[in-house]
Amino acid sequence: MKYKQVDAEILGRIREIVPDAKRVLTERTDLASYSFDASFGTHFPELVVQPKTTAEVAAIVKLAYEETIPIYPRGRSTSLSGGPLPVEGGIALDMSHMNQRLEIIPDDLIAIVSPGVLTANIHQAAEQVGLMYPPDPSSSAVATIGGNLAENAGGPRGLKYGVTKDYVLGLEVVTPQGEVIRTGGRTVKNVTGYDLTKLIVGSEGTLGIITEAILQLIPKPPATATLMAIFDDIVTSGEAISRVLTSGILPAKMEIMDQACIKAVEAYQPCGLPVEAEAIILIEVDGHPRAVEEEIKEAARICESIGASRVEIANTEAEREALWKARKMVSPAIVRMKPTKISEDATVPRSKIPEMFARLKQIRDKYQVNLVVFGHAGDGNLHPNIIADKRDQEEMKRVEKAVAEIFEAAIALGGTLSGEHGIGNMKAPFMEMELGAAGLDVMKRIKESLDPKNIMNPGKIFPKPGQRLVLTEG
Ligand SMILES: Cc1cc2nc3c(=O)[nH]c(=O)nc-3n(C[C@H](O)[C@H](O)[C@H](O)COP(=O)(O)OP(=O)(O)OC[C@H]3O[C@@H](n4cnc5c(N)ncnc54)[C@H](O)[C@@H]3O)c2cc1C
Incomplete structure (x- = not known):
C-alpha cells in the first residue's frame, strides 16, 4: 500500500479538528517520545495527535482514510511486542489523554471507562465499593485500559479469573472509515448478531479505535492467603505447579521466578529470597476465609510432597505484600x-x-x-x-x-506464540507457524474487509513477504 505523507494541507485540516495546538505535535523532539515502546526498535511518526473526544477521533480517522495515511493508536506505550510503533510513519494517535470517564455502577456490576484511564485506577475505584475488576497486568499502574483491551492483556489473576476479554461487555469503536459503532452493551448476556466486542478485543488496534468500554465487575473476595515454595530444581517446580492445579484447588495466582531472577532481585533490592534455590513459586488463594485457610495448607503440603525444600506461608499482610513486591521487582532487577x-x-x-x-x-x-x-x-x-x-x-x-x-x-508442545503481550511487529514473522497459511489468510480477509486501505496500525500481526525477526541494528 502506498501511503500519503502528512503535508501542510493535511496538517491544517487536522488543526481544524483539534484546534488546541498543544495536542498536535510535529517537533522532532516530541515525535522522538512516540518512536518507541517497551519492546525493540525505533520508528518515528510524522505527527502526533492527542484526541480527547470520540468526535475528534472519528474526524481524524475519516481524514486519514480519505487520504490513505496510517494511524497508530497508542496508550502508554508499555507494549512488549511493538504494538503502537509507527512502523510506516503517519499519525500516532495518543489515546492516553482521553481519560475523562471512570464510572462504577454497583447495581449493574459494571464500570464505564474512557480508553486512556489507567487500569490501576479502575481496580481502586471498584474496590472502594467492594467490587473487583479482575484483569491485573503487572503494568496496571502505567498502562491504559485501551491498551489492555487492544492487547487482551492478562495478569497473575488470569489463572482463576481469566483475562481482559472475559470482562468486556461492550465497546464504542471508531472504525477504519471513521464511523462510530457500539458493540455489545451493559448486560452479561447478549447474543445479538456477531460478537464484534470479542473481535475488537485483542485486535491490537488493527481493526478500529476503542473510545469507550463497558467492563464487568465481580464481588471482591473477602480473604486471601499466599505462600512461597522453594525448589532446588526448576523442573520439579513445574511438576508441583501441575500437581496443585489438578488437586481441586484453583489458586488466584501462581507465579514462578527462576534462580537468575531471584539473584537479580536480591542484588537490586534485597527481599530475603533464597539465592541458592533454582526456582520459587508464589501461590495465592482467595475466597471465603475458611476455604482459604484450608486451601493454602493443602497447596503447601502438595509442594512439600513433590520436593520443595521449604514452604513459607505469609502470616501477615506485610509478609504477603513483601512476597509480591519481590515478584514485581523482577523486571526492573533483570x-x-x-x-x-x-x-x-x-x-x-x-x-x-x-x-x-x-x-x-x-x-x-x-x-x-x-x-x-x-x-x-x-x-x-x-x-x-x-x-x-x-x-x-x-x-x-x-x-x-x-x-x-x-x-x-x-x-x-501445543502452545502459542503469545499468551498476553500480543503479536505486534515482533512476532508477525512466526504467525504462519502457529496458524497455518489458511488460518492466517482468514484473519487477513477479516482485516481487509474492515480496513480495505490498511491504514489502521499497518505492519502489525501480518508478516510482510519474507519478513523475519531482526534484532540487530544497521
Ligand atoms: C514492566 C511491564 C510489565 C507488563 N506486564 C504485563 C502483564 O502482566 N500482562 C500483560 O498482558 N501485559 C503486560 N505488559 C505489556 C503491556 O503493559 C500491555 O500490553 C498493555 O496492555 C499495554 O497498554 P498501553 O496503554 O501501554 O498500550 P500501548 O503499548 O500504547 O499499545 C498497545 C496496543 O494497543 C493499541 N491501542 C492502544 N490504545 C488503543 C485504543 N484506544 N484503541 C485501539 N487500540 C489501542 C496500540 O495500537 C497497540 O497495538 C507489561 C509491560 C511492561 C513494560
Whole structure:
C-alpha cells in the first residue's frame, strides 16, 4: 500500500479538528517520545495527535482514510511486542489523554471507562465499593485500559479469573472509515448478531479505535492467603505447579521466578529470597476465609510432597505484600544485568510446563544467552526473558535464534506464540507457524474487509513477504 505523507494541507485540516495546538505535535523532539515502546526498535511518526473526544477521533480517522495515511493508536506505550510503533510513519494517535470517564455502577456490576484511564485506577475505584475488576497486568499502574483491551492483556489473576476479554461487555469503536459503532452493551448476556466486542478485543488496534468500554465487575473476595515454595530444581517446580492445579484447588495466582531472577532481585533490592534455590513459586488463594485457610495448607503440603525444600506461608499482610513486591521487582532487577531485554510470553498447556522449562534450559545452553524465566506459571504463560546488549551484534544474532527456538518449542508442545503481550511487529514473522497459511489468510480477509486501505496500525500481526525477526541494528 502506498501511503500519503502528512503535508501542510493535511496538517491544517487536522488543526481544524483539534484546534488546541498543544495536542498536535510535529517537533522532532516530541515525535522522538512516540518512536518507541517497551519492546525493540525505533520508528518515528510524522505527527502526533492527542484526541480527547470520540468526535475528534472519528474526524481524524475519516481524514486519514480519505487520504490513505496510517494511524497508530497508542496508550502508554508499555507494549512488549511493538504494538503502537509507527512502523510506516503517519499519525500516532495518543489515546492516553482521553481519560475523562471512570464510572462504577454497583447495581449493574459494571464500570464505564474512557480508553486512556489507567487500569490501576479502575481496580481502586471498584474496590472502594467492594467490587473487583479482575484483569491485573503487572503494568496496571502505567498502562491504559485501551491498551489492555487492544492487547487482551492478562495478569497473575488470569489463572482463576481469566483475562481482559472475559470482562468486556461492550465497546464504542471508531472504525477504519471513521464511523462510530457500539458493540455489545451493559448486560452479561447478549447474543445479538456477531460478537464484534470479542473481535475488537485483542485486535491490537488493527481493526478500529476503542473510545469507550463497558467492563464487568465481580464481588471482591473477602480473604486471601499466599505462600512461597522453594525448589532446588526448576523442573520439579513445574511438576508441583501441575500437581496443585489438578488437586481441586484453583489458586488466584501462581507465579514462578527462576534462580537468575531471584539473584537479580536480591542484588537490586534485597527481599530475603533464597539465592541458592533454582526456582520459587508464589501461590495465592482467595475466597471465603475458611476455604482459604484450608486451601493454602493443602497447596503447601502438595509442594512439600513433590520436593520443595521449604514452604513459607505469609502470616501477615506485610509478609504477603513483601512476597509480591519481590515478584514485581523482577523486571526492573533483570535489566540491570544488561541494557536490552527481549521479553517473550510463549505459553504452553499446563501439563507441558515441566517440559517447557527443560527446553528453555537447553536453548540457554545452546545459544549461550542470558535467558531468565518468570511469569504466570499456573496458566502456562511463562515469560522467558533474554537479557542482552543490542550494541553487541554477535550476541544479538544468537538472541534472534534463541527467540525463534522458544517459539518453536512452545508451538511444538501445543502452545502459542503469545499468551498476553500480543503479536505486534515482533512476532508477525512466526504467525504462519502457529496458524497455518489458511488460518492466517482468514484473519487477513477479516482485516481487509474492515480496513480495505490498511491504514489502521499497518505492519502489525501480518508478516510482510519474507519478513523475519531482526534484532540487530544497521
Ligand atoms: C514492566 C511491564 C510489565 C507488563 N506486564 C504485563 C502483564 O502482566 N500482562 C500483560 O498482558 N501485559 C503486560 N505488559 C505489556 C503491556 O503493559 C500491555 O500490553 C498493555 O496492555 C499495554 O497498554 P498501553 O496503554 O501501554 O498500550 P500501548 O503499548 O500504547 O499499545 C498497545 C496496543 O494497543 C493499541 N491501542 C492502544 N490504545 C488503543 C485504543 N484506544 N484503541 C485501539 N487500540 C489501542 C496500540 O495500537 C497497540 O497495538 C507489561 C509491560 C511492561 C513494560
